[in-house]
Amino acid sequence: MNFSEIGRVIEALGKDRGIDRDIVIKAVEQAFLVTARKKYGIQGEYETRYNPEEDSIEIYQYKNVVDEVRDSIVEINLKEAHELDEEAEIGDQLGIRIENPNFTRVDVQTARQIIFQKVRDAEREILFAEYKDKVGELITGIARRYERGNIIVDLGKADAVLSRREVIPGESFKTGDRIQAFLSDVVMTNRGPEIRLSRTSPMFLVKLFEVEVPEIQDGTIVIKSAAREPGQRAKIAVISADKDIDPVGACVGMKGSRVQNVVNELQGEKIDIVKWSDDLDTFARAALAPAEIGNIMIDHEEKQLDVVVEEDQLSLAIGRRGQNVRLAAMLSGYKVNIISKSKLQEKIQKSVENLLQIDGITDARAQVLVQGGVTALGDLTVMDVETLVGLLEVEESEAQSIIDNTMKAIDAGEINLQPEEEEELVSASATPQYVGILAGDGEHTDEEGADKFSDAERRLREELAAFKLK
CATH class of the missing domain: 1.10.150 (DNA polymerase; domain 1)
Structure with a gap:
């Protein structure tokens, strides 16, 4: 069997689509194997081989040597077997080459469709593997179109999806606009690999600083934690391996140039840069800046911080609509309760009076x-x-x-069991929806093992921290 186009197809597919030649050859062999089964009987056993010298497909049909043939598709009698192989015996299996398969135009068209399907599958696997290795990196593409509110981004070799919830509130893109985003996940679907991008992830903020600050790239400065409310405000905690280098100053840059570049990319999002400390009390005070903190009571078991502040520092500690306390909670990974010192003193005094009875x-x-x-x-x-x-x-x-x-x-019945009803002690409380602290590989940790940015075919949604103003 000699199809002059087979060699050209193999070369063209391998070269144009960047697929290994052996993969294309295997696809061709499988395609004609399926075609042979349909033509000669699916109960038969067949093998196909591509012969590069003759540029042809060799098809072999395997039959068992028997005394009496009951099914000619899978059996051959001993006399006919001896004509093919003089040493054949009963029970042997012979591979018989089909010299002239007489494939029709429909058969060849079927084989062609199978070849291209196999090549597409191989192409998808290659793209999946290539971009799966890039998960956790910054990536740049061109906005091509909108689908159901999601932006389809052309990355060159493949299209990526920037969903509407991963776009910073207030920003919009037109067709042809350049888009820089964080590659958060790659998921294999029925339509091929789906490459997911994000501009709202805290890791997008981290990666932008890695680009802007050379000291982060060489490991001198490390971003230990990050938290964001996209488009509004963010906090990162940094530490320096060199005591002579100020990590906060290095991230800010000369006249604020470095941090300003990040702010511009994030559509004006305000960024607080604080110094990391392994001492939770010290770090919590930095995380709640610019508020001045009085006392902090730490409950490691419940992962909770009770923060006592003066009345004039209460609004600063809580922040606009609770923003500061929410970001501090995400940055530290602890629930943060903001308590007014005057209310606490009042509560203590009433409790003392109650006991004095x-x-x-x-x-x-x-x-x-x-x-x-x-x-x-x-x-x-x-x-x-x-x-x-x-x-x-x-x-x-x-x-x-x-x-x-x-x-x-x-x-x-001479006493009051409880102090007089007083105003709620906690002025504001914030529970972190995700932990902003980063692992050694620069990815978010999860205290409960919910593996963010993992190889599982999903991505944990990074949402704003739940909070309650009281």
């Missing part, structure tokens, strides 16, 4: 109990003697007397 509790002892978490008489009723002894450092008999006095006063 009991005989045996002095003002000093009431202060100690409140610091130990006893804020109302109801807490004393469920406390054991040993705990009270430890808090007040008194004899066991005296501690028991305090508890007994409390129970008697409650039974007599």
